[in-house]
Amino acid sequence: MPTRADITHFGAGPAALPTEVLEKAAQALLDYNGTGLGIAEHSHRSEHAANIINTAKADLASYLDIPDDYEILFLQGGGTGQFSAVVYNLVGAWVTRQKAQILKDLGVADEKDADQDKLTEELRKAVQEKLKLDYIVTGGWSDKAHKEAIRLLGPEYVNLVSDARASNDGKFGKIADESTWNLSKDPAFVYYCDNETVDGVEFPKFPEALAPSADGTGPIVVADMSSNILSRRIPIKNFSLIFFGAQKNLGCPGITIAILKKSLLPPTTSQPSPTLLRKLGLPIGPIVLSYEIAAKNNSLYNTLSIFDVYIAGQVLQRLMRVFPDKVDGQEAVAKKKAELIYGALEANSDVYRIVPDKSVRSTMNICFRVTKGDNPDESEKAFLKGASALGLTGLKGHRSVGGIRASNYNSIPLEGAQKLADFIESFAKAA
Template sequence: MPSRSDITYFGAGPALLPSEILEDAAGALLNYNATGLGSMDLPRTLRYPLQQTSRGILKAHFVSVAEHSQRSQLTADIINQAKADLASCLDIPDDYEILFMQGGGTGEFSATVYNFVSAWVARKHKEIFGDLGGDAADHPELMQQLKQTVDNDLKIDYLVTGGWSQKASAEAERLLGPKHVNIRSPRLLLRQRGVEFPAFPKSLEPRPDGTGPIVVADMSSNILTRKIPVQNFSAIFFGAQKNLGVTGITVVVIKKSFLPPATRQPPAGLMRDLGLPVPPIIFQYEAESRRNPSKQLQLDPS
């Protein structure tokens, strides 16, 4: 097997992987667990202060499927183990779901808008319509009230601290129009690179009863580098390639209260009637959460 010298790498793209990890992965790519088919095992050694064990380290396995069927039990086990390892590393509470998505962080700039606007509409629909059944069009006065609520109250706030959050806010404006997007971009921050909040803002923390603002964070650059208060976020997302493994998968950690049965996506027809975008199914968190774990690494949304 080819060898390489140890290097220190500061590239902004995929993270450097230890040589011994790549050697293990190369063997697994040819024959995984003596199955005769290939997968790629990427055990990552994570050191304190992120997670402490009796030895001060935690080894987590993040695996991608190569030749095995996406419908096989082996693939489902791989995905479930990866979720369990990630939940352990980040101390993710039980009331959060882990989704493996496609599209990278840029895809999540769209997906977060689609899904959380839909969740907001679902809650406003519940407030206005109550337990009334049937089509919303059957209640024109209530439908008009919902339209006015969307027109007057729907607003997404973006804290723009650099290039990526600027791209995220631009995508929200593209999907919703500038009327529904509020951008805060302090000049001092925009002159800097690598901005990171030193702590979670007190004003955004959830209330004791669990209510509070919907807060979403892109953590592609710093995930798994330290402890984070996952319970303060409605969702976090990050590309696997920075600190988790190889390029190809985007991870979303989302509070289950934004997924069925607590919150269901409004019908596509209702979203169109309100002048709001409908997500492609591959970006719909509800659809991903319903799918068999063995399909979550596949591009085909069937």
């Protein structure tokens, strides 16, 4: 039987975790800091839990250089839950902004002095005429988020800015030129997925079409960074909301993190009342998905898995020990690993085909097909079998697209990437 040291796991998620983190966590499950109780047994309301949360928040802010005017939330429901949470919370914030503008236009300083029927009517008119949610669809996950917005609000409120399939023969693998994007005027938000795990597509940089102007104003930009967070530097201030599941680069399944501008929270922005939302015909979100409630309770409105937060905190502390220059150091290693793997594939283009366009190749999820031989499907099975025999596991592509996928997350050591590159070379020679 293989040992842990024999395996390099390239699975797309849950991803491998550093062995030293797991060893420490195993001890903490039995006895956390000499308390006689395991970490999973301590109350989420305890001082131990608060310290774990606050330390993890501080370390994440330090590693990514998150400014003080952003809140960090630990949530549940995964990235899929955030497809809904984004709609509920940011549509609510949009309604609050519209209400403030209407009161100003009516010359009313205090909402209590307004004609409530008139105010509601003007808000209803604003919703019908102005409300738009913008989605840039570049892969399976942004496609699902887009469909969820339509399910919750209806297609009349959701604008498809760009669908990458339209310029790539009906398949994902490219990002359409920004000059072709159909952005709304003052949308409630613009949504995109920074890295698509299924299709191996990653935005090479922050989209220029969404960049803030010189005075700092610009669209409210939301990004799903579940699969490339902590792997490269992010222009945090360009975003109003970033969310990511922990199970790729930060920890294990069970928690989702949101980095949110505090200006979208009280006292600057309060969510509309359920009564007002009903009058406007807008959906009311579950309280467990409320950013306002989560922030007010330091992510502890309901029972949070403190063990999962602890794992994430230990991963962050290890990253900062290994990389004194923080995320910049990890980014350099991630690029080097990706270059090794892509280089081996490109050197054997008669055997392999890299799926996405070169301009948008993901550093994290390297998707390719084996094209050599009379039966490529059998060739891919042989590739997977040969890789597994060498301890290179988790390489099977997503069930919706097939092929091979090497997920080059932070836990993959440089030696593991080199081992895969060597196997790519040797398999090609034998093909």
